[in-house]
Amino acid sequence: xxxxxxxxxxxxxxxxxxxxxxxxxxxxxxxxxxxxxxxxxxxxxxxxxxxxxxxxxxxxxxxxxxxxxxxxxxxxxxxxxxxxxxxxxxxxxxxxxxxxxxxxxxxxxxxxxx
Amino acid sequence: xxxxxxxxxxxxxxxxxxxxxxxxxxxxxxxxxxxxxxxxxxxxxxxxxxxxxxxxxxxxxxxxxxxxxxxxxxxxxxxxxxxxxxxxxxxxxxxxxxxxxxxxxxxxxxx
Numbered sequence: 001x002x003x004x005x006x007x008x009x010x011x012x013x014x015x016x017x018x019x020x021x022x023x024x025x026x027x028x029x030x031x032x033x034x035x036x037x038x039x040x041x042x043x044x045x046x047x048x049x050x051x052x053x054x055x056x057x058x059x060x061x062x063x064x065x066x067x068x069x070x071x072x073x074x075x076x077x078x079x080x081x082x083x084x085x086x087x088x089x090x091x092x093x094x095x096x097x098x099x100x101x102x103x104x105x106x107x108x109x110x111x112x113x114x
Numbered sequence: 115x116x117x118x119x120x121x122x123x124x125x126x127x128x129x130x131x132x133x134x135x136x137x138x139x140x141x142x143x144x145x146x147x148x149x150x151x152x153x154x155x156x157x158x159x160x161x162x163x164x165x166x167x168x169x170x171x172x173x174x175x176x177x178x179x180x181x182x183x184x185x186x187x188x189x190x191x192x193x194x195x196x197x198x199x200x201x202x203x204x205x206x207x208x209x210x211x212x213x214x215x216x217x218x219x220x221x222x223x224x225x
Contacts, residue, residue, distance in 0.1 A: 009154075032212055043118075043204055043216040044157075051212060090156065094212065101147065101172060102214065104156040 002027045004093045006105035013081045014113050021076040021108045023091030032094035033074040034102065035065055039087045047089075050074060061085070081112045117141070120205050120217035127195040127224045135190040135220050137205030143215075145208045146188040148172075148180065150201040151219075157204065163188055195224045 003026045013019045025031055032051050036044040048059025055067045065076045076089060088107050095101040121136045139146065144165045149157040149172075159172030163182040177199055179191040188207075192199060205217040 034212075034214070036216075041219075043218040044206075045216075046214060049212060101159045101162055102157075104149075104158075106154060106156045 002093050002095050002103050004033075004091050004103055004105045006089075006091055006108045008108050009106075010109045010111060012111045012113065015083050016080050019078050019081040019085070019110065019112070021089050021091075021110060023074045023076065023105060025072050025074060025091075025093050027093055031067075031074075033065075033067065034092040034094075035059065035063070035074075035076050036090045036092065037061075037087050038090065038107075044090065047076070081110075083112045083114055086110055086112045118205055118207055118215050118217035120203075120220050122220060123218065124221045125223070127192075127222065129195060129197065129224060131195050132191070132193050133195070133222075135192075135203055135205075135222075137188045137190065137217060138186050139188075139205075139207040139215070140186065141207060141209065141215065142185060143207035143209055144185065146182070147206045147208075148178070148188070148190045149204045149206065150174065151204060152201050160190065160203075192222075197224050200224045 005024045034049045035047040038044050047063050048057045050057045050067045058064045063078050090107050091105040092102040095103050118139045147162045148160040151157045158174045161180040163169045169180050200223050203220045208214040
């Protein structure tokens with residue numbers, strides 16, 4: 001069964017420091033992987049996706065993610081965190097072809113301190 | 115503005131009442147979805163549709179119904195509201211390249 005795990009409920013980082021939000025996945029077949037961000041009382045906003053191609057995917061707001069097939073990971077990264085990056089981040093994987101859905105992780109709250 | 119529009123944004127229902135959450139998209143996407151978000155639980159799929167006239171159950175369909183008479187609209191119906199349906203509901207659509215667009219959500223409280 002397709003699944004995705006975000007092992008950290010919260011990540012704290014100082015402004016200006018690099019940040020990493022972790023995601024691991026379990027799929028049958030080729031994975032389609034996604035990162036979304038949610039600000040308070042808002043819907044989910046798309047950051048980036050991996051379907052095929054380069055393992056390093058660049059997305060919105062300076063975020064990037066590295067697809068690692070051997071480690072079944074798709075960690076979200078940013079070289080220099082901003083206070084405005086503080087939000088809830090969701091990793092997701094496309095479900096089985098016959099169901100066509102996104103399977104979400106439980107989310108990681110990123111807190112960037114000034 | 116192109117996107118997914120959900121109404122209402124907030125609603126309080128009494129147990130046993132019914133309501134319809136509206137969702138409209140103007141991107142001509144065939145695929146549409148309803149998710150619910152509970153604290154610490156991520157998003158769970160309620161129902162989805164791959165085109166007008168076609169709907170199917172997701173992970174948590176009990177207590178809900180949907181219809182898809184047009185490409186643009188995908189309403190979610192709650193027939194007999196229960197406290198367990200207190201949640202934030204998100205509608206989404208996607209294009210052929212797996213670009214998903216989410217609405218801003220409906221916060222529903224059942225008392």
